[in-house]
């Protein structure tokens with residue numbers, strides 16, 4: 001893996017940050033991108049302090065011109081991207097009816113359109129080199145659609161479908177494609193998806209993001225089509241296909257319970273924010 005240039009999207013937290021640390025330790029040159037520049041720079045400093053190479057390029061991946069600038073800047077600095085880890089993404093806990101349209105558009109822009117566009121932008125460089133590897137982060141939600149993440153699941157189903165076709169397109173050019181589908185991972189995902197910067201509580205049994213980073217490193221060493229992590233979700237994916245009626249019943253109940261839990265967390269957060277404001281001695285008295 002020595003000195004390969006790897007672009008990791010969504011590197012400011014969670015799975016992306018863990019992957020950047022892991023691959024930099026293996027000797028890869030990592031390009032870190034996301035919107036939060038301070039986080040990217042802190043991570044790059046940490047990687048460099050340990051002898052690694054890191055480049056930070058902040059970008060809002062919902063913006064097509066930012067994606068073009070990103071790949072152009074990498075090619076100018078370090079040459080073609082040899083490994084692309086398409087990881088940036090987010091969800092939103094709400095029924096489809098209650099998901100604001102702007103959120104739907106943004107979720108598709110970040111979770112799937114940016115992924116397609118980045119592939120288009122890096123593949124010419126990989127073809128010139130005659131090698132490359134694209135890792136797309138999907139989710140178990142890309143096989144089992146579970147409310148209240150219906151819209152998010154639709155984006156991840158698209159990631160799984162994209163990866164399958166892409167793998168077949170790019171194989172003759174020596175470019176590998178791997179889709180990685182994690183179950184729940186302990187990251188900032190829940191806080192972002194709850195929409196109020198409150199953490200609605202960890203999903204029991206959530207993975208450490210480093211476990212996903214290790215799976216990515218394994219796939220780079222020994223290319224595979226698909227990884228579902230943890231593997232115990234494989235039977236669940238099969239059951240969803242074989243016995244959809246049973247899963248419909250369970251998933252609907254679970255979805256409603258989770259939404260009630262989120263609503264309670266949102267109310268609690270509002271109450272606490274109000275109390276903090278009332279107890280603040282510096283508050284302005286109207």
Ligand SMILES: NC(=O)c1ccc[n+]([C@@H]2O[C@H](COP(=O)([O-])OP(=O)(O)OC[C@H]3O[C@@H](n4cnc5c(N)ncnc54)[C@H](OP(=O)(O)O)[C@@H]3O)[C@@H](O)[C@H]2O)c1
Nearest residue numbers: 010012013014015034035036061089139184185187188189
């Ligand atoms: N956590 C889970 O349970 C889980 C399970 C399966 C799959 N996944 C997938 O894993 C991937 C990583 O998520 P995570 O769990 O690590 O969550 P996370 O900690 O919230 O990380 C999400 C990353 O995406 C970046 N991002 C979001 N919107 C962006 C935008 N418009 N432009 C550029 N970057 C953007 C965020 O950076 P900025 O906010 O700084 O831009 C952040 O670095 C996602 O694709 C997610 O769907 C997560």
